[in-house]
Amino acid sequence: MMNHNVMAPDLKSQINAVITAMLWISNSPVFPGAGIPEFMALLREFLGKSQKKLMMKRLKDGDGKGGAKVTSWIDSMRASSPPRVRPTIHDCDNSDLLRPSALNVFDQIIYKSRGKKIITFLDYDGTLSPIVADPEKAFMTEKMREAVKNIARHFPTAIVTGRCIDKVYNFVRLAELYYAGSHGMDIKGPTKTRNSKKGKRAVLFQPASQFLPTINEVEKILVEKTKSVPGAMVENNKFCLSVHFRCVEEKSWGALAEQVKSVLNDYPKLRLTQGRKVLEIRPNIKWDKGKALEFLLRSLGYAKSQDVFPIYIGDDRTDEDAFKVLRNRGQGIGILVSKVPRETEASYSLQDPSEVEQFLRRLVEYKRSRVNLTSVETCRL
Numbered sequence: 001m002m003n004h005n006v007m008a009p010d011l012k013s014q015i016n017a018v019i020t021a022m023l024w025i026s027n028s029p030v031f032p033g034a035g036i037p038e039f040m041a042l043l044r045e046f047l048g049k050s051q052k053k054l055m056m057k058r059l060k061d062g063d064g065k066g067g068a069k070v071t072s073w074i075d076s077m078r079a080s081s082p083p084r085v086r087p088t089i090h091d092c093d094n095s096d097l098l099r100p101s102a103l104n105v106f107d108q109i110i111y112k113s114r115g116k117k118i119i120t121f122l123d124y125d126g127t128l129s130p131i132v133a134d135p136e137k138a139f140m141t142e143k144m145r146e147a148v149k150n151i152a153r154h155f156p157t158a159i160v161t162g163r164c165i166d167k168v169y170n171f172v173r174l175a176e177l178y179y180a181g182s183h184g185m186d187i188k189g190p191t192k193t194r195n196s197k198k199g200k201r202a203v204l205f206q207p208a209s210q211f212l213p214t215i216n217e218v219e220k221i222l223v224e225k226t227k228s229v230p231g232a233m234v235e236n237n238k239f240c241l242s243v244h245f246r247c248v249e250e251k252s253w254g255a256l257a258e259q260v261k262s263v264l265n266d267y268p269k270l271r272l273t274q275g276r277k278v279l280e281i282r283p284n285i286k287w288d289k290g291k292a293l294e295f296l297l298r299s300l301g302y303a304k305s306q307d308v309f310p311i312y313i314g315d316d317r318t319d320e321d322a323f324k325v326l327r328n329r330g331q332g333i334g335i336l337v338s339k340v341p342r343e344t345e346a347s348y349s350l351q352d353p354s355e356v357e358q359f360l361r362r363l364v365e366y367k368r369s370r371v372n373l374t375s376v377e378t379c380r381l
C-alpha cells in the first residue's frame with residue numbers, strides 16, 4: 001500500500017520548485033495581483049495533506065534567504081485581508097478550517113454557559129465596525145452601539161483593541177465599558193458604574209509606559225520614511241504604532257514593509273507584528289490581547305473561578321492570543337469574525353459586524369428571558 005506521508009524525492013523537489021516560483025511571483029512587480037491563495041486553490045486538488053503542510057511551512061519560513069521575513073509578512077497580510085472577490089464560507093473547501101456559525105449554534109453556546117457568569121470581550125475594527133480605507137472613519141453604527149450598550153447592562157464588557165483608548169472611546173462612546181487599548185498595554189476601567197454614575201476612568205494597568213518616548217520618536221521617523229509610498233499611513237496608538245497598508249497598492253507592499261523593517265533595525269526593544277493590511281510596532285514585552293484578557297478576568301475577581309464564561313469576539317491575527325488563552329483555560333469561547341475559513345484558535349465564527357450585532361442582541365434577549373423567568377418563578381413562591 002502506498003504511504004501518503006512519504007514523498008518521492010522527485011515530487012519533493014518539484015514542490016520546492018513550485019514554491020520558489022510562487023514566492024518569486026508573489027514578490028514580483030510584474031505580477032502585482034498575484035497571491036499565494038490563488039495558487040493554493042489551483043494546486044490544492046493535486047496535493048495531499050502532508051504535501052500541503054510542507055508547502056505551508058516553507059511559505060511561513062520564507063525562501064530562507066534575505067527578505068524572507070518580509071515575504072512572510074506580506075503573505076500573511078494577504079491571507080488575513082479580505083480578498084477582492086470575496087468567496088463565502090460555502091465556496092471554500094478548507095473544511096478543516098471551518099468553524100460553526102455562532103448564530104446557528106447559539107443554543108449550544110448558551111447550554112455551555114449554563115450556571116456561569118458571561119463576560120464579553122470585543123475587538124473593535126472589523127468586529128464592531130467595518131474595515132474601511134481610512135482608519136479615522138471606522139465608525140460603528142447606532143444599532144451596534146445600542147447592542148453593545150445593552151450587552152454591558154447585563155454582562156461585564158471590555159473593548160480590546162490595537163487602537164489607543166482615546167481614539168476607540170471616541171468611536172464607541174460608552175462610559176460603562178472596560179477598555180484595553182494598544183493591544184492591551186493600556187487598560188482602563190469604566191467611568192460609569194451602578195455605584196458611581198460619573199467619574200474619571202481609572203487606569204488599571206500600563207505595562208509599557210517607559211516606552212512612550214521611544215514610540216513617539218519612531219513615529220516621526222516612520223512618517224518621514226513612508227512619505228514616498230502613496231497611501232501609506234502611520235497611526236500613533238500611544239503604546240504602539242500602526243503602519244496601514246489599506247490604501248497602498250499591493251505592488252508597493254514589499255517596499256513599504258522593507259522601509260518599516262529598516263527603521264526597526266535601530267530599535268531592538270521594539271518588535272513588528274502584522275494584522276489585516278497593517279504592520280504594527282510595539283514594545284518587545286510579553287504582553288498581548290491574551291494577557292490583557294487574563295488581567296481583566298483577574299481584576300473582575302474571576303482569576304481562579306470555574307463559574308465564568310468569557311466570550312471573546314475578534315477578527316484579527318492579534319485576537320488569536322486571546323482565543324488561545326481561552327482554549328488553554330478550557331473556559332468560554334472564542335469567535336472569529338471572518339467571511340473565509342482560516343487558521344484560528346477560535347471555536348466559532350461570525351461573518352461580519354452585522355452578524356456580531358445579531359449575536360450580541362440574541363445574548364441580551366436570552367438574558368432578559370432568564371430574568372423574566374426568574375421573576376415569574378419568584379412570584380409563584
Ligand SMILES: [Mg+2]
Pocket residue numbers: 123124125126127314315316
Ligand atoms: Mg480587529
